[in-house]
Amino acid sequence: MSNWWDRNVVPRLIGCACTQPAVMQDRAKVVPLASGDVLELGCGAPNLDYYDWNKVHSLSGVDPSPQLLASATRALESKGLTANFMSGVAEALPFANASFDTVVTTFTLCSVQDPHLALLEAKRVLRPNGRLLFVEHGGAPDPSAAAWQNRIEPIWKRIAGGCHLTRPVTQAISDAGFICQPPQGHYMKRTPKWLGWVEWGEARLAGADVASPNKS
Known part of the structure; x- marks a missing residue:
């Protein structure tokens, strides 16, 4: 039952949830900032319309879901775009060290098996002055919402493809060695607080020269 649910229901559930207006508005805050050689974690996400293709030299991505990867490939073809999208997980990226100027993660760290390892991999493949652009939902700052997240998360993970509600966002990125x-x-509009806390921003490698411009 679990495998059937994960194959047939979860991709549709993710596709519906991740294209809600409030979610798309948050994607639009960070994806257009990507530049140079870009890697997207969870490239099954509907981000293609938000990239500034005048600034993006190349786009690569990994996604563990065959269904979402196929959907992303169809979207590329329909828009006449090319990208190096492949099956893979964020915790074991099939790319060499210092390959990218920008890593983009949008509503992805909630469902990876090991977010810390995924962030360490993002560090590994970023060039010295590269950037991590993120918009992720996670642990709410409001105690009442956080309490509901703790209650709901065990069931939510099972029905939503391993999506966690309580993971920290910016703190986890800082703990992995980024400077945020x-x-x-904010809490997304028209979304329950236990699901709607979102953090977004830009992070660089600790020790990077933040005054140096990105390749563009």
Whole structure:
């Protein structure tokens, strides 16, 4: 039953949830900032319309879901775009060290098996002055919402493809060795608070020269 659900229901559930207006508005805050050689974690996400293709030299991506990967490939073809999308997980990226100027992660770290390892992999493949652009939902700052997240998460993970509700976002990125700009966050409109806390921003490698411009 679990395998059937994961194959047939979860991709549709993710596709519906991840294209809600509030979610798409948050994607639009960070994806257009990507530049140079770009890697997208969870490339089955509907981000193609938000890239500034005048700034993006190349786009690569990994996604573990065959269904979402196929959907992304069809979207590329329909728009006449090319990208190096492949099956894979964020915790074991099939790319050489220092391959990318930008890593993009949108509503992905909630469902990876090991978010810390995924962030370490993002560090590994980024060039010295590269950037991590993120918009992710996670642990809510409001105690009441956080309490509901803790109650609901065990069931939610089972029905939503391993999606976690309580994971920290900006703090996890900092703990992996990134320097984050002042974090930004809000509760998405028309979304239950236990599901709707989102943080977004830009992070660079610790020790990087933040004054140096990105390749563009």
